[in-house]
Amino acid sequence: MESDEEDFVFYGTPIEREDDLTSRKKKAIAEASGQLRTLPAWKQEVRDEEGRRRFHGAFTGGYSAGYYNTVGSKEGWAPRSFKSSRKNRAEFKEQNILNFLDEDEKAEMEGRLLGTTSQFDTFGFTAAEIARKQAEKEQKQRPSIIPGPAPDEIVVPATESVGVKLLLKMGWSRGRSIKDSHSDALYDARRQARRAFLAFSSDDPAVKITESEPIWGDSENFPEQLANDEQFSKSTPVFVLNPKEDLYGLGFDPYKHAPEFREMKRPRVSSMRGPGYSKNLSTRDSLFGLKSGKAAPGFGIGALEEHDAEDEDVYATGFEIEDAYVQEVEEPSTLSLENPKKKEQKNQGDLPGFRVASNSDYKMERFEPPLIPKDFVPHHEFSGPLDINCKGCEVTPPDVSPPQNGNLKLLIDGVANLVAKCGKLYEDLSREKNQTNPLFSFLSGGTGHDYYTRKLWEAQQKCNDQTSQQLDGKMPPSVQRLTAESRGKILGEKSLKKSAQDPSSSIASTDIQLQFNLTDTFTKSASFSELMDIEKPFKDDPAKQERFEQFLKEKYKGGLRSASSSLAGDMTESARAKERLSFEAAAEAIEKGRQGRGSKPSIASSMDFIPGGVMQFTSSEVERKKDPLVEDILSKKMYPKREEFQWRPSPLLCKRFDLIDPYMGKPPPAPRIRSKMDSLIFTSDSVKVNKVDGPVFSKKDITPLQQLTNDDMTKSFTENKTEGDVEVENIERPVDLYKAIFSDDSDDEGEDPSIKRVENPEKKAEVANTALSRLIAGDFLESLGKELGIEVPPDMPYPAQKSRNVASQKEIVNEDSKIDILKSENNGVMSSNHDIPYDQHISHEAGASKGDTIHGNMLESSNITTKGTGIIDSKPAKSNGNNIEDDKKIKTSLICRQDHGSSSEEERSRKGTNREKSEEYKKVKTPGTHRRDYSSSFSIEEERSRKHSRHHRRKRHDGGSDSASDDERDRYSSRSKGRRKGSSRSEKHSKHHKHRKLPSRSSRYYNDKDNSYSKREKKRRE
Amino acid sequence: MRVEDLPRKEVNVLKGHEGGVLAARFNGDGNYCLSCGKDRTIRLWNPHRGIHIKTYKSHAREVRDVHVTPDNSKLCSCGGDRQVFYWDVATGRVIRKFRGHDGEVNGVKFNEYSSVVVSAGYDQSLRAWDCRSHSTEPIQIIDTFADSVMSVSLTKTEIIGGSVDGTVRTFDIRIGREISDNLGQPVNCVSMSNDGNCILAGCLDSSLRLLDRSTGELLQEYKGHTNKSYKLDCCLTNTDAHVTGGSEDGFIYFWDLVDASVVSRFRAHTSVVTSVSYHPKENCMVTSSVDGTVRVWKT
Incomplete structure (x- = not known):
């Protein structure tokens, strides 16, 4: 509308209609025209633009004058310049009167302001000011090198005041003191007269005193007087020697013309401080002592006035009694004036009325030194003989x-x-x-x-x-x-075995092993495996048992290790490798059993080694599988578990739920403590499993094992055994190693996700560093192998769900190879159940991926581990039962990698059969398309791609990085990581949770893909 | 209630969703039902007449759960786009979007007064969102879960969440306590019995578990169906006499509440039955499936 009107041009005044003009408006107009001004002030009404009366002040009944509640201007009252002093305090200036003056007022004031003219500007301040202003003015006009006004110090006014000019004209020269020489003459005359008068009215000694004094007094008042008159002296202010102690007005001197009395005053003053003897002085020596005895100390009394009764010292009453104690007699009767002064100085610090005693009762007590018996020989004999030196020789x-x-x-x-x-x-x-x-x-x-x-x-x-x-x-x-x-012992090292010991060894591997064992000596403590020899899992086959013991020795003791072939020279490499695996498993089982016994002596480790076969290490898990009922009962016993925590609903939530906040007014609760332990300790899990299983089965195992131990133990060993046991308990896996490699899942999961996000980068970097250093220093594969030993046996017979869990949980390098072996050997058995191979694939893959990531690190960090990798990588080939040639290459570390291409091909083809079965299985399950997105069951494509990627990974091992497979690999690793994440998350709920890990994983699966990008980054950093 | 009264006869097939239907829910009085699915839509149906009424589109990813207020005026939904949407039913517009979940949102529910939406997310948290104010910040975040929260259920005073960490956690606002019932198995779905005394928890080990809420006691386990990898719904019938739930093989199962025997099972869908919802009063049930259909069952 407005814009329309703007387009038109109006001429003239529009005629307003009658009804538009309200009466109010009329009034307003009338007011504006000044009609109302004629009225007296109290009748005037204030109206606004609309003509409404402004009512103001409900109680006063008044009307405001225009702008109500303001100072009467449209803007209202506003301070001239408001500046917040909060931020710039320094800039906040003090107000002065000029701030409140208008311009015209200022101009008015300008003329009336007082100022000194330059003529009477004695000290040149005004002149300086003017000069400075002038300089500033000039500064503005001319350009200068030094920006800004010149400093005041430089610009000094060149004017002289009138006073100086006058003095100079009068003959005063600079630097000379200004003094009236005539005043002295007048003063002296007056003094002479006073002296004469006093001589009449007082005793002789008093006169003497006064005569001796005046010079001193004069010299105090006029120091210049003593100096040569001609001497130049600076006109500096006189240093005030005497502080003002009296109550006279400032500058008032009662003795101005009678310096004699000043001296009289002096003892008076001192008598206040020391009433004892000065009282004497005042009475005896005062000028007026004869007349009244107690004269006021000259307050307001002129020198020539007479003393009346009213002048008596009303304040000094109490001193008469005290006089009795004063030792007047001993004082010399005639006191020179100097004497009391000296005395004063001398006795300062002493209490008046007391004197220093000449002799004191207190004596410093001194003791005589003890007498040394005459037959004492200063030689010390120690209680214990020091036989070290004798031993040394x-x-x-x-x-x-x-x-x-x-x-x-x-x-x-x-x-x-x-x-x-x-x-x-x-x-x-x-x-x-x-x-x-x-x-x-x-x-x-x-x-x-x-x-x-x-x-x-x-x-x-x-x-x-x-x-x-x-x-x-x-x-x-x-x-x-x-x-x-001995030094090695102090440092906890183990002695290296003599290399002469191993008679027949494949020399190719010894040097590598040496490195292994060297690192071992640092990581293991000496007496770890002493007990291992006692337990004989392969007692049916003594030769094998011997080899096993040898193996244990190597495993735990370190030192220069004889090659494994020393005892089993006749065995093929493949057999030896298999045996080694079984040994490892057995060793772990023993260890586990012992750990279990450490806490619960009644439970024996449930080992059941079948010698000779491949499935030698069938541990408790077999039986567990056989006993689903037992397990069920157990799980029912355990679950559901109910726990209660405090939880604080937010007040708003309570409000929205129409409830009263239970925590109203209470302080916020402490954050719940989440223990890091459950996620950190890896061993506890396996131990727990063992404990749970213990009572259920394998009771029969207890007796033979214990017998074994009993048989082999001699008396002297028992003590050692206990020692060893204790040490075994203390030996922990290098936890931070695992943390380093799998840090993101192990310890982070228990925490708040937000915290995790914050902490992760630093922690991981730090941990990764430690891990790397450890990789170089320590025997990485060895420890992993031990891990494998622990975990594999439980997994093998229970592949459907367990294996995946453990694979994800433990990340064992060797695992995949082991499973391969198992699979290849047991294909006949397993294929009867289709589910198992399918799941086993998964577990297998998981293990492989973990192993691969680790491999990557190892290859970069050091080549110490080459042998280990060789073994691991070659396992698949072995499991295929290829040939011995392959196996021999294993030993020669890196070369064997080239075989993997082919071996993995074979493996793939072998898997193909399994895969077909699993595909069938899946087809029954769901139609492919939807399933893949929403649910977690592995689709065929994915599995294929996984295999593909795995293949690529192997290629990477072969030497070059394959960029094409990067994505897949990453995705896969992230996926497997996700799997791990979940598993570690629920580690605390011992074994039964593991069952649900499979589904849990799967139900969360669809997220893994989405998160893979972020996780991929993490992985790479690792 | 006799077995014959169970809704086993297919009355209507509600077709319209492209792709799997992830949830189907009756409204408060049972006259309408809502479904949501992978086609990123929410659909409103009259199941009794088999009519599609309205489609709500705004989600960027699949919609995983939907809930309607008792007065049928508002909807809330959630899904893979990590957001919770608050809809106006009549206009079909989004009133508010609640962002804050760090992961997909698996479940969502209104409280009794429709003033709060509680959502369960993959980010291991339950979040309560305020519908009254204009704030889009959650008024409460419950993050004590150790794993993805799959399902949420509300009473007048409690928030109940089921999580993959195997726990069903009950958050009692009135007394400020969290009660955690560890089932040992990942929990897919929690639903309340109609008398409010029990929780039915669908677990991923192919079993449903009935928990006594006051004691945490495991009352019964219902087995027979397959549920290992999908988020499947389960519920009790309106008389609390039977337990019903879908299976991954397309079957629907009815169990007797007390003796846990499979009373009835029949093939309802060609694919995974993702959701079942029982009519609040009548013997009627809607089921949804990955096959893209919602089916209405009556006696």
């Missing part, structure tokens, strides 16, 4: 290689340790006891005696070291005693 037994028999060696070690600790007596005792036992022949010079003596010596050295260190810490351990071995 003992002949060191030659270093002897330990006996071949591991048991014997252990025995000797143990006995030596004991003897060293308990003394020779023990040796004799055991020798006596085991006279007939051929094992203990080393005590009496039989086989291994040399080794025993050596060991004993070492142990004694060790003991001595400890005792000597306790006895005196100062004594440095002698260098000769610190042999390499």
